[in-house]
Amino acid sequence: MSKAFEMFSSSIGRKFVMSLTGLFLITYLVIHLAINLLSLVDAHLFNEASHFMGTNWFIQAMQYVLALGFIFHIVQGIALARSNAKARPQKYALDKPSTNSSFSSRSMIITGLLVLLFLVLHLRDYFWELKFDDMNGHATDFDLVVALFANPLYTGLYVFSFIMLGIHLNHGFQSAFQSVGVNHPKYTPGIKKFGVIYCVIVSAGFSLIALVHYFNSL
Amino acid sequence: MNLTLKIWRQKNTTSQGKMVEYKVNNISEDMSFLEMMDILNEELIVKGDDPIAFDHDCREGICGMCSLYINGEAHGPDRGITTCQLHMRKFKDGDTIYIEPWRAKAFPVIKDLVVDRTSFERIMASGGFISVNTSGNTQDANNIPIPKDDADEAFDAATCIGCGACVATCKNSSAMLFVSAKVSQLALLPQGKLERERRVLNMVDQMDKEGFGNCTNTGACEVECPKGISLSNIARMNREYLRASLVKKD
Ligand code: HEM
Ligand code: SF4
Ligand code: FES
Numbered sequence: 001m002s003k004a005f006e007m008f009s010s011s012i013g014r015k016f017v018m019s020l021t022g023l024f025l026i027t028y029l030v031i032h033l034a035i036n037l038l039s040l041v042d043a044h045l046f047n048e049a050s051h052f053m054g055t056n057w058f059i060q061a062m063q064y065v066l067a068l069g070f071i072f073h074i075v076q077g078i079a080l081a082r083s084n085a086k087a088r089p090q091k092y093a094l095d096k097p098s099t100n101s102s103f104s105s106r107s108m109i110i111t112g113l114l115v116l117l118f119l120v121l122h123l124r125d126y127f128w129e130l131k132f133d134d135m136n137g138h139a140t141d142f143d144l145v146v147a148l149f150a151n152p153l154y155t156g157l158y159v160f161s162f163i164m165l166g167i168h169l170n171h172g173f174q175s176a177f178q179s180v181g182v183n184h185p186k187y188t189p190g191i192k193k194f195g196v197i198y199c200v201i202v203s204a205g206f207s208l209i210a211l212v213h214y215f216n217s218l
Numbered sequence: 219m220n221l222t223l224k225i226w227r228q229k230n231t232t233s234q235g236k237m238v239e240y241k242v243n244n245i246s247e248d249m250s251f252l253e254m255m256d257i258l259n260e261e262l263i264v265k266g267d268d269p270i271a272f273d274h275d276c277r278e279g280i281c282g283m284c285s286l287y288i289n290g291e292a293h294g295p296d297r298g299i300t301t302c303q304l305h306m307r308k309f310k311d312g313d314t315i316y317i318e319p320w321r322a323k324a325f326p327v328i329k330d331l332v333v334d335r336t337s338f339e340r341i342m343a344s345g346g347f348i349s350v351n352t353s354g355n356t357q358d359a360n361n362i363p364i365p366k367d368d369a370d371e372a373f374d375a376a377t378c379i380g381c382g383a384c385v386a387t388c389k390n391s392s393a394m395l396f397v398s399a400k401v402s403q404l405a406l407l408p409q410g411k412l413e414r415e416r417r418v419l420n421m422v423d424q425m426d427k428e429g430f431g432n433c434t435n436t437g438a439c440e441v442e443c444p445k446g447i448s449l450s451n452i453a454r455m456n457r458e459y460l461r462a463s464l465v466k467k468d
Binding site for chain 2: 006007010011012013014015016080083084086087088089090091092093094095096097099100101102105106108171174175178179180181182183185
């Protein structure tokens with residue numbers, strides 16, 4: 001590997017990648033949530049926003065950055081989990097990890113993989129339909145959303161996935177700062193609090209949208 | 219009190235080990251955990267059995283030798299202590315106690331509960347030092363002004379006794395807390411700043427080569443560390459590493 005990129009193969013460098021891609025995805029989720037919330041306000045507004053996202057040159061370019069962000073995060077996340085598992089070939093007969101660490105911090109790979117599963121479904125149902133298919137025969141983006149959330153199974157899976165993402169970010173948000181060396185007695189308590197507020201808003205926000213559309217369909 | 223012990227027995231590094239059950243009776247709650255182990259070993263010797271090998275030296279919490287993963291926790295159920303500082307009053311009559319060695323690929327078992335921690339020494343040899351001329355003309359350290367905050371933080375980091383509880387307790391067997399304590403201790407002081415880039419790059423490189431896992435920031439190490447080494451040291455090492463990677467010329 002080139003000298004300039006050497007650090008990215010080290011344990012700390014790999015965590016920089018996780019942190020920076022994670023923070024990028026965290027920012028992206030805010031924009032995504034804001035647009036989705038429009039679907040609760042007004043169908044026309046939502047279609048306009050959706051159309052803008054699908055045609056604006058900057059957003060289109062960012063789509064590739066986003067895809068790369070996801071790919072780096074996922075590939076590196078799986079690679080880290082694998083090498084970490086190898087670092088302890090013989091397990092303890094009795095281990096009590098809950099006495100010293102949080103559930104969310106110990107299940108990053110599990111919550112991550114569940115989010116990944118959701119991501120595949122999500123891309124198939126929206127990204128693919130909007131870009132390359134006939135939107136299941138619906139006239140507008142809004143109609144597609146409404147039709148998908150009318151399915152209770154789909155809505156249930158959607159809410160479950162966002163709870164998983166919430167657990168992922170409950171640890172991930174503050175961890176991303178620690179990974180790039182941001183730890184300060186004055187700011188870290190605030191970062192941790194903001195992280196909790198952030199993941200509640202994101203989990204509850206996306207879930208609320210799904211549930212409102214589901215109940216409207218009844 | 220009377221106790222049931224389930225202890226890891228293993229002849230040598232290459233042999234297959236297993237948990238073996240022992241009974242000990244009339245243990246006083248004023249004993250330390252290692253004294254309880256001594257009593258068991260004396261009984262084993264009298265019976266003609268092989269005594270259980272475990273590490274210890276100072277028996278006052280300063281050398282870091284005593285290890286032992288007791289009932290699923292490094293150094294047992296108490297906080298801020300080593301195994302030699304653990305008292306039997308933390309247990310109840312009739313308890314079953316699991317006693318296992320540190321588990322990590324980079325800490326192979328030598329015999330029973332004794333593990334090889336020379337991976338820590340190789341990390342230290344790769345950069346955990348300052349290069350000064352010690353031929354008699356060294357400058358008095360007190361002549362160099364050091365801000366009190368830096369001196370305090372460096373001292374806190376320097377209290378790490380290299381016990382390896384952080385590795386043992388980490389779900390990834392990561393050595394980040396240990397290495398970051400050693401990096402911080404030197405990087406905070408003027409004498410250590412001269413070699414700061416080389417030091418952090420070499421020590422992290424050696425840590426990775428030894429087969430320790432990566433850090434997931436679970437914070438388990440900080441909770442189990444007998445010396446209260448803080449996670450802020452890991453953040454400092456991450457900064458040192460990022461900085462060194464950016465400024466190094468070769
Ligand atoms: C929108 C989706 C996602 C967001 C916003 C997100 C965010 C984050 C953040 C902020 C971290 C903390 C980084 C650090 O500790 O420095 C993290 C860690 C992690 N993520 Fe994600 N993530 C997402 C999806 C995924 C997916 C799909 C996977 C699939 C494997 C995944 C796997 C992991 C793993 C394994 C870690 C822990 C790495 C470690 O500390 O060893 N994440 N994530
Ligand atoms: S950081 Fe704490 S737990 Fe780790 S080796 Fe040093 S004293 Fe032991
Ligand atoms: S024997 Fe020295 S710290 Fe326990």
